[in-house]
Amino acid sequence: MxxxxxxxxxxxxxxxxxxxxxxxxxxxxxxxxxxxxxxxxxxxxxxxxxxxxxxxxxxxxxxxFEQTGHFALQGYQIEWDGAGEYERHLLTSPHGTGWILNRxxxxxxxxxxxxxxxxxxxxxxxxxxxxxxxxxxxxxxxxxxxxxxxxxxxxxxxxxxxxxxxxxxxxxxxxxADTLIACCSYLQHSAKHSMFAKKAIIQSDQYGWWYLVPFSSSQSSLCYFTDTDLSIPKSADALLEMANTHSALTQYLTACEPDKTTPFKIVPAYSxxxxxxxxxxxxxxxxxxxxxxxxxxxxxxxxxxxxxxxxxxxxxxxxxxxxxxxxxxxxxxxxxxxxxxxxxxxxxxxxxxxxxxxxxxxxx
Structure with missing residues (x-):
């Protein structure tokens, strides 16, 4: 030893x-x-x-960090409380909007x-x-x-x-505080895709909420947050299919497909x-x-x-x-x-x- x-x-x-x-x-x-x-x-x-x-x-x-090529975050596109889409920060910072990380x-x-x-x-x-x-x-x-x-x-x-x-x-x-989990997949898409307003998309739904954000010229993260005992997508394809039931997400998911080189993950996200x-x-x-x-x-x-x-x-x-x-x-x-x-x-x-x-x- x-x-x-x-x-x-x-x-x-x-x-x-x-x-x-x-x-x-x-x-x-x-x-x-x-x-x-x-x-x-x-x-x-x-x-x-x-x-x-x-x-x-x-x-x-x-x-x-500033030279690495992380996207400057231009805002959040949100459909959260039933009042329709709007743009703002859920939890604001006095230091400016921030960045979308390429992790x-x-x-x-x-x-x-x-x-x-x-x-x-x-x-x-x-x-x-x-x-x-x-x-x-x-x-x-x-x-x-x-x-x-x-x-x-x-x-x-x-x-x-x-x-x-x-x-x-x-x-x-x-x-x-809860039993929140994240069901996550990378998406592949064209560099000319409409996603590149460099915004984070947040969408509530009946059993949780969605998060969609681009982090490179050809890739985005798609995550669905819900509780462990509720309905959970079991694959990247199922995750994408669920996301496409929301019009606020569908407009950004056109021509997107799961990145087959990165595994679909279900990971803890609780507080x-x-x-x-x-x-x-x-x-x-x-x-x-x-x-x-x-x-x-x-x-x-x-x-x-x-x-x-x-x-x-x-x-x-x-x-x-x-x-x-x-x-x-x-x-x-x-x-x-x-x-x-x-x-x-x-x-x-x-x-x-x-x-x-x-x-x-x-x-x-």
Missing amino acids: QSLHYNVAIIGAGVAGLTAALVLAKQGLKVAVFDSQGPEKRSFGECVHGNIAPILAKLNLLEQ SAFDKTLFLQAQQAGVEIFWHARLHDLKLQGEKWDLVIKHDDGAHSSVTANFAIDASGRARVLTRKLGVSEKK SSLASYFGKRWLALGDAACSYDPLSSYGVTSALGSAFYGASALLKYFNNEPQYLGVYQQLMQARFLDFLEQKDIEYSKVSHYQSAFWQRRKVA
């Missing part, structure tokens, strides 16, 4: 994990990131508000920056077991080829998203929070700490912010100032509570459907 030692071991090579690794490695810490998937994993494109710019600037990534390009940027900073990234490597032994963690990492690695680390970070691979093994309690975001020699970041309803467009921005401030607090911890981990938690909890209030306001605007999905989201 291979034996390795690091100052910090991070579970999850998503936005939060790679960002935290980058911050820590730039300050001289030896950092490893373990991810159960491979570098070819693809996340679906999404919108980010303009308030992502300040945190990108703190990470020295803003200039590169593949964005994730690659973070990966390369972390790698250049000296972060060791292990793909197809999942956390099998861990135990705190005095002042360090003993972790067993299982690789897809069946091999195991023995890893020791002074500190462990859960950045595995809603899967919460590390904190669930530690028995940290969590609270879910949730851990009871605590840190403990003895561990810390949770991004969706592993608290996850946001995609309606907010908070996901990537929150992951970046959480990773930056969490990693900064951890640097203070290593400098014998552990109280900053508590400051990090207070910051995250305040933001999450504010989000829950805003989320309830948005969902309460939909009163023309009487299905279980919308009844569950009525504010008491």
